[in-house]
Amino acid sequence: MAGSGEFGFIRTRLAPLARGHPAALDLTDDAAVLTPAPGCQIVVASDMLVAGVHFLEADPPEIAAERALRSNLSDLAAMGAEPLGYLSSIAWPRGVTQAWRDRFVDGLASAQDRFGLALLGGDTTSGPGPLTISLTLLGQVPAGAALLRRGARAGEDVWVSGTIGDAMLGLAIARGELAADPVLLERYRRPEPRLELGVALRGLASACLDVSDGLIADGGHIAAVSGVRLELQASEIPLSPQARRWLQEYPGAGITALATGGDDYELLFCAPQDCRAAIEALGPRIGLVLTRIGAVTKGQGIALLGADGEVMETGAGGFTHF
Numbered sequence: 001m002a003g004s005g006e007f008g009f010i011r012t013r014l015a016p017l018a019r020g021h022p023a024a025l026d027l028t029d030d031a032a033v034l035t036p037a038p039g040c041q042i043v044v045a046s047d048m049l050v051a052g053v054h055f056l057e058a059d060p061p062e063i064a065a066e067r068a069l070r071s072n073l074s075d076l077a078a079m080g081a082e083p084l085g086y087l088s089s090i091a092w093p094r095g096v097t098q099a100w101r102d103r104f105v106d107g108l109a110s111a112q113d114r115f116g117l118a119l120l121g122g123d124t125t126s127g128p129g130p131l132t133i134s135l136t137l138l139g140q141v142p143a144g145a146a147l148l149r150r151g152a153r154a155g156e157d158v159w160v161s162g163t164i165g166d167a168m169l170g171l172a173i174a175r176g177e178l179a180a181d182p183v184l185l186e187r188y189r190r191p192e193p194r195l196e197l198g199v200a201l202r203g204l205a206s207a208c209l210d211v212s213d214g215l216i217a218d219g220g221h222i223a224a225v226s227g228v229r230l231e232l233q234a235s236e237i238p239l240s241p242q243a244r245r246w247l248q249e250y251p252g253a254g255i256t257a258l259a260t261g262g263d264d265y266e267l268l269f270c271a272p273q274d275c276r277a278a279i280e281a282l283g284p285r286i287g288l289v290l291t292r293i294g295a296v297t298k299g300q301g302i303a304l305l306g307a308d309g310e311v312m313e314t315g316a317g318g319f320t321h322f
Contacts, residue, residue, distance in 0.1 A: 090131075152222055158294040160287045
């Protein structure tokens with residue numbers, strides 16, 4: 001077969017994903033040659049996803065591929081970068097069929113075409129498993145304009161995009177722990193990287209990151225790097241109708257479960273108070289709800305405050321690998 005074997009697979013299935021990008025060199029060399037636009041800096045983000053940890057081993061291959069690329073693109077969004085391309089290194093479990101690999105490539109193709117980028121290179125190998133996907137995303141941003149986690153100052157507002165907790169509920173549905181809901185399941189399986197928002201926040205946000213490990217855990221990273229304290233109002237955290245219904249059905253879990261669940265890939269950012277009007281106008285312009293959920297204060301760490309102003313217990317605050 002023309003596409004059999006490692007190099008046949010690269011030639012027939014992966015090379016078309018280069019989409020003719022000149023930096024990819026048709027995937028015939030061991031590296032790509034990339035030239036950024038004049039006056040721009042390259043933003044590089046790398047992440048690894050392991051079956052059974054970052055997605056379910058039973059997930060369809062196209063879902064695994066889309067989730068991998070979309071979640072990695074969120075790192076570029078968090079820095080206000082525009083995507084250029086990506087490198088893909090995959091360790092296939094032994095015994096994976098050609099048809100399974102083809103479906104995986106179809107998932108990559110769908111996601112990369114949705115966000116306008118091309119495959120620039122990478123590597124393929126096989127091993128005892130589980131499936132391991134390592135992606136390196138390349139983007140560009142005007143020199144000095146990248147959004148960083150450092151930069152938040154006392155007196156600023158804390159904002160978040162979209163809704164929080166949907167992906168946690170989607171994962172529970174995928175595991176068979178909750179009744180099916182296609183909207184929540186899609187929020188988990190195909191996260192939406194907020195690329196347009198990230199670009200729009202250049203010059204407005206003082207600090208920014210994406211919510212991957214949980215609102216509380218990730219907010220704690222901004223607090224630590226910026227040397228400030230973030231105080232979030234539990235009542236202001238934006239929730240979808242589905243999440244609100246879940247809270248009514250499982251009141252014992254509480255808002256803290258949604259605020260520490262992770263996988264939302266929304267942008268959490270800080271901005272000076274005099275940017276409020278601009279940020280409030282930004283949401284309708286890009287079709288995304290932006291909610292002011294707290295304030296930056298002097299001190300350390302992050303706190304989730306209840307209606308009585310008391311600090312709520314959040315445990316570790318979110319997901320950690322070890």
